[in-house]
Amino acid sequence: MIRINDLSKEYKTKKGLVMGVDRVNLTIAEGEVFGIVGYSGAGKSSLLRCINLLERPTSGQIEVNGRDLTKLKREELRKARLKIGMIFQHFYLISQKTVAENIAFALKAANTPGEKMTSRVNELLEMVGLTDKKDVYPAQLSGGQKQRVGIARALANNPSLLLCDEATSALDPNTTLSILRLLKKINRELNITIVLITHEMNVVKEICDRMAVMQDGRVVEEGSVYEIFSNPKAELTKEFISSVLSFEVPQAILAKVTGSIVKVMFKGEVAGEGVISDMVQHFDVRGNFLHGSIEYIQEVPLGLFLMEIQGQPDNITRAVSYMEGRGAQVEVIQNGH
Structure with a gap:
């Protein structure tokens, strides 16, 4: 000690x-x-x-x-x-x-x-x-x-x-x-x-x-x-962590995005579950991955994804709530055009 x-x-x-x-x-x-x-x-x-x-x-x-x-x-x-x-x-x-x-x-x-x-x-x-x-x-x-x-x-x-x-x-x-x-x-x-x-x-x-x-x-x-x-x-701390877990997406790619951009984080065992694929199946939305990885910290998974969700605003809201209900942390970075 x-x-x-x-x-x-x-x-x-x-x-x-x-x-x-x-x-x-x-x-x-x-x-x-x-x-x-x-x-x-x-x-x-x-x-x-x-x-x-x-x-x-x-x-x-x-x-x-x-x-x-x-x-x-x-x-x-x-x-x-x-x-x-x-x-x-x-x-x-x-x-x-x-x-x-x-x-x-x-x-x-x-x-x-x-x-x-x-x-x-x-x-x-x-x-x-x-x-x-x-x-x-x-x-x-x-x-x-x-x-x-x-x-x-x-x-x-x-x-x-x-x-x-x-x-x-x-x-x-x-x-x-x-x-x-x-x-x-x-x-x-x-x-x-x-x-x-x-x-x-x-x-x-x-x-x-x-x-x-x-x-x-x-x-x-x-x-x-x-x-x-x-x-x-x-x-x-955020600056240090960005050197390992980067969410940088080229501006040229972002300019083509028409749907909502969300950052999704899964902690622990939830990172290994098919939450995103289940979400796409349950709701009338389409998902497009812009960036993503699963890191292992002390052998515990940490899933980090940046994705575009296309669909009606109400469906996107329900899809986000569904992922949160499954244990994900979701942050809407940009709403759809």
């Missing part, structure tokens, strides 16, 4: 004080994957680095597993940090050391005995799928393999919390997906709480249970990933 209470972080610059994190309050449950989303300068990296006190907050509290890290003495904080792993965007591996030696470096910091160190390194290599790279140097690895070493190193001391600082931003899409699946596997099998920051909504959609959206150092929206994707409130 992580509690962030009224947390602020100020930076002194030549132009004066800059508020990097501005009175943030968050609660992150044990065992969940929590995403923090925002553009550059939103304060998400500062917030993440405050969680393990790599950056000391100006004010506020950081509680991890019931302990306020801001009140710990130096040695107590060092021990607490051993249970907080961190994965970085640019890997930060030691180029002169082998893969095994890079992982062992974290174990040495915890004064792990030599015989335990060897077996733990081998265990971690198997966990991240790099058993055959044990004696290889970082320069001989791909970006995805380097990040797997970083993950193994972060897991070395059996942390209860894993912080991911843009962990996939330097990777191609396929490699990103494999790393996210590895992180989700680690989360499920080891019950490790994961907090990750990103500016990519596809990352959040793939792995996170809950999320917060940051702007100018503040949290502007927070909630379950599914609910935020299906019903975003803040304008910034």
Whole structure:
């Protein structure tokens, strides 16, 4: 369990004080994957680095597993940090050391005995799928393999919390997906709480249970990933989600539309039902799809469709009411000519 209470972080610059994190309050449950989303300068990296006190907050509290890290003495904080792993965007591996030696470096910091160190390194290599790279140097690895070493190193001391600082931003899409699946596997099998920051909504959609959206150092929206994707409130959140779920239809196509244009959303199991086909059969209307897809967020379907409905106004009204009665959210974008 992580509690962030009224947390602020100020930076002194030549132009004066800059508020990097501005009175943030968050609660992150044990065992969940929590995403923090925002553009550059939103304060998400500062917030993440405050969680393990790599950056000391100006004010506020950081509680991890019931302990306020801001009140710990130096040695107590060092021990607490051993249970907080961190994965970085640019890997930060030691180029002169082998893969095994890079992982062992974290174990040495915890004064792990030599015989335990060897077996733990081998265990971690198997966990991240790099058993055959044990004696290889970082320069001989791909970006995805380097990040797997970083993950193994972060897991070395059996942390209860894993912080991911843009962990996939330097990777191609396929490699990103494999790393996210590895992180989700680690989360499920080891019950490790994961907090990750990103500016990519596809990352959040793939792995996170809950999320917060940051702007100018503040949290502007927070909630379950599914609910935020299906019903975003803040304008910034809507902007982020449009990068994944786009309803843009060329103006030339819209100009030819003579019927009513409706946006239809189906949540959960309703997304797999034939609501639209049933609607067309029950009422004297014709449907024409302009845009549509079914996305899966945490394996739960979310159906999104933009369609033209042609017919008499009363029939269109009844058709819309029918879809709403079947569990759809319907918004009339444009009435027929």
